[in-house]
Amino acid sequence: MLGLAVPAHADKIQDLASVGGVRSNQLIGYGLVVGLDGSGDQTTQSPFTTQSLENMLQQFGVTVPASARPQLKNAAAVVITANLPPFAKPGQNIDVTVASISNAKSLRGGQLLMTPLRGADGNVYAIAQGSVVIGGASAQGKSGSSVQVNISDSGRIPNGASVERSVASSFSQDGNLMLNLNTPDFTTAARIAEAVNHAYGAGTAAAVDGGTVSVRSPQDPSQKVAWLGAIQNLDVTPGSPPARVVINSRTGTVVIGSDVKVSAAAVAHGSIQVTISEQPQVSQPGPFSNGQTAIVQNSSVQISEGSGHMFKFDPGVSLDTIVRAVNQVGAAPSDLISILQALKQAGALHAELVVI
DSSP states (O other): OOOOOOOOOOEEHHHHEEETTOOOEEEEEEEEEEOOSSOSOOTTTOHHHHHHHHHHHHHTTOOOOTTOOOOOTTEEEEEEEEEEOTTOOTTOEEEEEEEESSSOSOOTTOEEEEEEEEOTTSOEEEEEEEEOBOOOEEEEOTTSOEEEESOSSEEEEEEEEEEOSOOOOSTTSSSOEEEEESSOOHHHHHHHHHHHHHHHOTTSEEEEETTEEEEOOOSSHHHHHHHHHHHHTOEEOOOOOOOEEEEETTTTEEEEOTTOEEOSEEEEEOOEEEEEEEOOEEEOOOTTSOOOOEEEOOEEEEEEEOOOEEEEEOTTBOHHHHHHHHHHTTOOHHHHHHHHHHHHHTTOEESEEEEO
16 A cells, blocks of 8 residues: 655745844834824823923924913824834835824824934934824714724824934844744754755754754855845745644633644533622611611522533544534633643643643
8 A cells, every 4th residue: 555645834944034133123202293183182181292392392483481381182192113124224214103192082184293213222213204094983972972993092104204224234244144943943943954055065054053043154245145045945844833722811712733632531511600689678667666768688699500511532632623522512712711721730731831
């Protein structure tokens, strides 16, 4: 009997690893958004908005009297954040995100005034300005009823910042290139080094550890770019991911890897319902007793246990068996989380349990 080999899945090196020293940098700035339709900051609760606007007007020669306290409902104080991509040069544009830091109801229709964006070292790397694009909507009636879709007090400005300073990169420096794996794995690192050596000769690459591969590179920067581009297009079969169960306790989402196995175990699943009812009663005093009418609370507490379910796992069952067994008993995602945690505590779950 002949067996057919199943082709392994191969990825490009550029999808498995990034180049050491080639990274983005976070930028942040503080500014003002103006032109709002009465949905800006309430000045009495955010005096720094008025102070920021007065400081800006002083730069244009406009002096606001100390006794004046303008009610600027069409302005809002915001924080601007952006990511400066690697190799960004002065004159290029990047996207920015604008978010209110006070009590503005909406930034829809607002215009961000010129704001410097600084890096962690305090230097200015970009200047942001432009119209804020909002993805949410909100409306409120005179009676107080309101409706809101998504978030309207934060938005984006596509190409809203101009790069003013580039960040020095170690890419053009002499020495070997370091490929940092996106997911550290010894098998994947060894296979990347093997693929590079097979294509360009022994000794070209070496796996430093489970997360880094050192690649010998040319000294000429122009040759280094072409060399790295060719290496990134090599196909490599990554190692098998570890058996892992990821649980999002806030949303009840459970993700189970295909390699998750369990030992022999029996699981009992049931539900307990607690019912508390309040029935207030009126206590009326007798005639001519000079008593007062009072309300007496009458509480009733009942505890009932639903029909429990029990199912058994054989040794080495797969993901498909686990999901089928849980669906048969009608367990909710929250119940599945409890079952998986109990299996982990009992030592029957052979996988890493990650709770986020």
